[in-house]
Amino acid sequence: MIKRSSGILLPVFSLPSNYGIGTLGQAAYDFIDFLEAAGQRWWQILPVGPTSYGDSPYQSFSTFAGNPYFIDLDLLIADGLLKKQEVTRYKWGDDPTRVDYGTIYQNRFKVLKKAAARGVVRDAGAFAAFRAENAGWLENYALFMACKRHFGMKSWQEWDDPDIRLRKNGAVEKYAALLKDDVDFFAYLQFLFFKQWEALRAYAKEKGVGIIGDLPIYVAMDSADVWSEPQWFQLDEKNVPVEVAGVPPDYFTADGQLWGNPLYRYDDMKKDGYGWWIRRVGGAAKLYDVLRIDHFRGFESYWAVPYGEKTAKIGRWVKGPGMDLVGVLTSWFKDVEFIAEDLGYLTPEVKKLLADSGLPGMKVLEFAFDSREPGDYLPHKYPVNCVCYAGTHDNETLQEWKGSADPDDIAFAKRYLGINNHEGFNNGILRGGLSSVAALFVAQLQDWLNLGKEARINTPGTAAGNWQWRLTPGQADEKTAEKIAYRCGMYGRSEKEWQA
Secondary structure, eight states, X not given: OOOSEEEEEOOGGGXXXXXXXXOSSHHHHHHHHHHHHTTOOEEEOOOOSOXXXXXXXXXXXXXXXXXXXXXOHHHHHHTTSSOXXXXXXXXXXXXXXXXXXXXXXXXXXXXXXHHHHHHHHHTHHHHHHHHHHTHHHHHHHHHHHHHHHHTTTOOGGGOSOHHHHTTOTTHHHHHHHHTHHHHHHHHHHHHHHHHHHHHHHHHHHHTTOEEEEEEOSSOOSSSHHHHHOGGGBOBOTTSOBSEEEEEOOOSXXXXXXXXXXXXXXXXXXXXXXXXXXXXXXXXXXXXXXXEEETTGGGGTEEEEEETTOSSSSSOEEEEOOTHHHHHHHHHHOTTOEEEEOOOSSOOHHHHHHHHHHTOOEEEEXXXXXXXXXXXXXXXXXXXXXXXXXXXXXXXXXXXXXXHHSOHHHHHHHHHHHTOOTTTOHHHHHHHHHHTSSOSEEEEEHHHHTTOOGGGOOOOTTOOSSOSOBXXXXXXXXXXXXXXXXXXXXXXXXXXXXXXX
C-alpha cells in the first residue's frame, strides 16, 4: 500500500516551454525540483500517448507510444540534432497560458523531421536495439502512423485501400516497403521520446519523486492497437464496431457521455490468459511508478451503446470480467502499485470488486459536499486505503467550484471544515484532504495557486477548449513550495519536519 504522502497533479502539456506545449525538458526537471522542495512524494500526470482529433490524452493513436509533442526541442539542440534557428523560425502559439494544438500540429513534425534525418544514421545502433526491444508494438504503430499520413490523416476505417485497412493479402509488407522512410521516422520519434522520458524519470527517482500515470480503460478506435489486433474488440467482419463505450445519463450530464471507444471481447481475452492486458500494463509500467486505472467500475459492468447513436442515452449494462482480469493484473505485476478510479455510478457489485481487489479507491472533496452525491466522499468516512483528491482533471478548480456550486453546498463545506476568511477557501479544502486518514492526498497545482476557471483542464461532455491550460514561468515559486511543504509536514505527509 502507498505510504502516507501527498502529490500534485499537473499534465506534462501544462508545463512552461518556449515552444507552445510542455515537454520533457528543463521545465519538467524544474518541476521535479519544486515537488521535492514542496515535500511531495508524487507527480501525477495524464496519459502521455500521441493525441488525435480533439487533443484528448484519453484518445490516443497508441496505448504504448509516447507523444512526439513532448520531445523537448532544446534537448535536441543540445544533442546536436537540431540547430537553434531551425526551431525559432516557426511560431508555436501566441498565448503562453494555452496550448495551440493547431499551430503545433502544423510545425512540430517539420522540425522533428530534421532531427530524425540526422539521428537515424547517427544513432543507428542504439535505434536498432530500441526497435528490437519494442518490436511487439512499435512496428505496428510506426506503420499505422505512416499509413495515416499517406491517406491524409483519415481514420484507418476510411483508408482508401481495403487491403491495408483490413491487413489483407500482404498489404502490411507492401506498405512497410512503400512508406519505409515515414515508418523509420515515427519509430525514431519513439526512440527520442523514451530516451528523454527515461532520463527524466531517473532524475525524479533521485529526488524521491514517483510518477503516477493514468491507464485509460479503453483505447481509441482510431489507434494502432485496434487496427493491428482487431480480434480483441467487438467489431463486425468489416471491423466496424457493434457497440461502443460510454456512461449513461446522470444529474451531471443529461445525455450521458458517448466516448465511442470499441468494447473488448473479454471472453476471447480470457481464453488467451488476458495476454493483451498484460502487455498493455507492462508497457505502462515502463513509464510510471503507480498506475491509476481509469473507469475501474467498467471491469465490473460497462455501458454499451449501439454504434451510430448520437448520445449515450440508449444503451445497456453488460457484465465485465471482474476479478478474473483484475486478479491477473495484480498478481502478474506484484511490484506495481495501482489506484482504482472508482468514481461514477457505484453499485454494490462495484464496491465488492474494489474490496476484493484490495486496491485503493478515490475520494473527491468537490463531491463530498455536493448534495446530489450520497455522502460517501466526506472525509470522516474515508478508509486509510484510499486516495483523496481535492478535484481531478475533470473537475472545476476549487475557485471555480466555489463560485458555481450550490451556495448551500459551499456553506456546508465551510461549516464541516471550519473554514474562515483568514485561512481562505482553498487552504481550508486542501487542509480537509491533507488531514484525512487517506494514505495519499493529491491536489491539482491550480488549487495550490488559487487559480480559477481559466485553469480548468477538462470539462467532460464538451469538445472544445480542453487540455490547453499551461503554467507560466515563475508561477510555481519557492514561496509556494514552502507553503505546501509546511502544510504537508503538519499532517504527516512530508518527510520535512514540521515545527509549530
